[in-house]
Amino acid sequence: MQSSLPENLIKIENNLKSLTRTRSIYSFLSIAALIAVIYSGLIVAETGNATSIWVGLPKFFDYPVDLFVGSWEYGYRWNLLLLEYLPDLISTINMALFSTAMGTLLAFFLSIFSSRNLIKSKTTVLIFRRIMDICRSFPELVIALVLLYLLGKSALPAVIAIIIHTAGALGKLFSEAIENVDKNPIEGLESCGASWFTRIRFGVVTQALPLFLTYTILRFEINIRASTILGFVGAGGIGEQLYTNIQWKYEADTIAIMFLLVSTIITLDYLSSYWRKSLIGLKS
Amino acid sequence: MIKVEKLNKYFGDNRAVNDVTFEINKPEMIGIIGRSGAGKSTLLRIMNRLTDATSGSIFIEGRNILSLTKKDKRAWQKDCAMIFQQFNLVPRLDVLTNVILGRSNIQGTLRSSLKLFTKDERVDALMALDKLGMAETALQRAETLSGGQQQRVAICRAMMQQPKMILADEPIASLDPLNARLVMESLRNIHREKQITVLANLHTLDTAKNYCDRIIGMRLGEIVFDDVPSSLKDDVAREIYGAEAEEAFEPTVTSTSLGDEQFAEAG
Ligand SMILES: Nc1ncnc2c1ncn2[C@@H]1O[C@H](COP(=O)(O)OP(=O)(O)O)[C@@H](O)[C@H]1O
Numbered sequence: 001m002q003s004s005l006p007e008n009l010i011k012i013e014n015n016l017k018s019l020t021r022t023r024s025i026y027s028f029l030s031i032a033a034l035i036a037v038i039y040s041g042l043i044v045a046e047t048g049n050a051t052s053i054w055v056g057l058p059k060f061f062d063y064p065v066d067l068f069v070g071s072w073e074y075g076y077r078w079n080l081l082l083l084e085y086l087p088d089l090i091s092t093i094n095m096a097l098f099s100t101a102m103g104t105l106l107a108f109f110l111s112i113f114s115s116r117n118l119i120k121s122k123t124t125v126l127i128f129r130r131i132m133d134i135c136r137s138f139p140e141l142v143i144a145l146v147l148l149y150l151l152g153k154s155a156l157p158a159v160i161a162i163i164i165h166t167a168g169a170l171g172k173l174f175s176e177a178i179e180n181v182d183k184n185p186i187e188g189l190e191s192c193g194a195s196w197f198t199r200i201r202f203g204v205v206t207q208a209l210p211l212f213l214t215y216t217i218l219r220f221e222i223n224i225r226a227s228t229i230l231g232f233v234g235a236g237g238i239g240e241q242l243y244t245n246i247q248w249k250y251e252a253d254t255i256a257i258m259f260l261l262v263s264t265i266i267t268l269d270y271l272s273s274y275w276r277k278s279l280i281g282l283k284s
Numbered sequence: 285m286i287k288v289e290k291l292n293k294y295f296g297d298n299r300a301v302n303d304v305t306f307e308i309n310k311p312e313m314i315g316i317i318g319r320s321g322a323g324k325s326t327l328l329r330i331m332n333r334l335t336d337a338t339s340g341s342i343f344i345e346g347r348n349i350l351s352l353t354k355k356d357k358r359a360w361q362k363d364c365a366m367i368f369q370q371f372n373l374v375p376r377l378d379v380l381t382n383v384i385l386g387r388s389n390i391q392g393t394l395r396s397s398l399k400l401f402t403k404d405e406r407v408d409a410l411m412a413l414d415k416l417g418m419a420e421t422a423l424q425r426a427e428t429l430s431g432g433q434q435q436r437v438a439i440c441r442a443m444m445q446q447p448k449m450i451l452a453d454e455p456i457a458s459l460d461p462l463n464a465r466l467v468m469e470s471l472r473n474i475h476r477e478k479q480i481t482v483l484a485n486l487h488t489l490d491t492a493k494n495y496c497d498r499i500i501g502m503r504l505g506e507i508v509f510d511d512v513p514s515s516l517k518d519d520v521a522r523e524i525y526g527a528e529a530e531e532a533f534e535p536t537v538t539s540t541s542l543g544d545e546q547f548a549e550a551g
């Protein structure tokens with residue numbers, strides 16, 4: 001199938017694949033972080049008894065069972081816990097939404113000035129490309145950890161980190177999309193005496209928008225995972241609640257939070273693939 | 285009125301336009317002929333300021349339009365509408381918006397970008413569309429139209445600019461016979477009704493002879509012929525077209541016209 005696609009479509013296909021791969025890596029990271037949190041919780045609990053890791057390990061596998069047993073014992077009020085932690089979930093989603101929105105805006109701005117078909121000055125293009133390279137060369141988790149250390153525990157470091165990385169990563173994809181648009185419509189507008197901005201508004205944005213949205217939705221999914229993980233290390237939201245509840249061994253709460261997280265991620269996955277399909281459908 | 289003087293354009297070492305000089309003193313319908321690579325498109329693109337010339341000048345009513353920059357340059361582009369072989373509409377926008385964007389220079393960036401068009405603009409656009417039988421497609425996306433329909437929409441957009449002249453770069457090269465005729469007829473009608481100059485690159489000799497009052501022949505960037513169609517002898521035309529002569533000499537679609545008027549002229 002791929003071999004029959006034109007070169008620029010293959011590139012888009014590859015970009016989408018690599019975004020999806022990043023999303024999988026972040027899913028995996030979330031799970032790894034969760035296990036680490038559970039495990040560290042167990043070690044803390046066991047240090048009093050001075051047991052080694054290897055004695056603690058069988059207990060680690062007991063833990064999932066304990067979680068369900070604990071929740072069962074909690075009784076019918078368990079579903080009220082879902083409501084209790086909903087605000088934290090919303091705050092994590094908000095964090096991801098806000099930073100994706102700001103990052104996308106910055107990405108759009110950066111991508112315009114990094115596209116050779118819109119900017120005549122080679123130096124300008126080079127400078128803006130360099131800025132984007134730097135922005136995306138550090139994963140948001142790394143930037144966030146440094147900022148959390150510098151600025152203290154709050155949502156701000158996480159938001160800043162995600163914005164920076166999103167701007168760089170999406171900016172590059174956007175600029176590729178822009179450089180692939182058909183130049184004829186832009187030239188048509190230029191020949192009428194339309195301003196530079198009008199040319200971009202109609203000549204570029206109308207053509208590249210479906211691709212912009214597709215990339216942005218995938219990035220949003222990645223950022224939800226990133227915000228959750230960053231919660232573990234002090235950025236607030238549902239991740240932080242999960243961490244705290246595991247530490248305190250509140251089994252019912254832990255299960256409720258995991259349930260919220262998993263259903264959010266599954267729902268978003270469905271919505272996202274639905275949106276993407278309808279966007280690509282519009283394109284043809 | 286229009287005076288092109290010693291115009292040159294180099295692409296690297298390639299001299300695409302070579303010391304081109306000519307004058308247009310009254311509204312005329314002019315056909316530019318020549319084989320591909322002769323510099324026809326480059327010449328038109330320089331006149332519309334899509335491409336910068338290497339040297340030379342173009343005086344329009346005493347003003348050198350090649351020295352205009354920014355706002356003045358765009359104001360000139362508004363006065364000098366251009367029609368392209370590939371139509372160059374915005375494919376995902378509806379026909380009406382495409383046409384109204386012909387006014388974007390006057391509207392200003394903010395109003396254009398937000399599509400805050402006035403009622404007058406919509407009425408003008410619809411009337412222009414109606415004139416070319418395209419009013420029914422006003423709300424369709426441009427990309428859903430056939431080539432011939434898109435070119436007619438492009439002519440409407442050009443008319444929205446209220447231009448002082450029209451440049452057409454191979455306007456019928458991608459069209460079927462019927463649409464080719466429709467497009468050439470409308471260009472000539474515009475020339476007559478609005479009394480403006482139409483400068484069209486035409487690949488085939490027949491079309492140029494049938495529709496134009498004057499033919500400019502280009503070869504290797506130079507003007508090698510500039511006169512009324514009747515004085516273009518076959519051997520000169522062959523010289524202009526070179527290896528492409530066979531193709532260019534073929535009697536074409538546009539040689540029989542649509543209306544009675546043209547039959548009268550031909551006879
Ligand atoms: N953007 C460009 N870059 C480099 N060379 C060009 C460019 N546009 C045109 N040329 C060259 O200039 C010459 C004239 O081209 P053009 O004006 O398109 O001819 P025509 O329209 O008569 O076929 C050709 O040799 C062509 O290869």
Ligand SMILES: [Mg+2]
Pocket residue numbers: 321324325326454
């Ligand atoms: Mg050409």
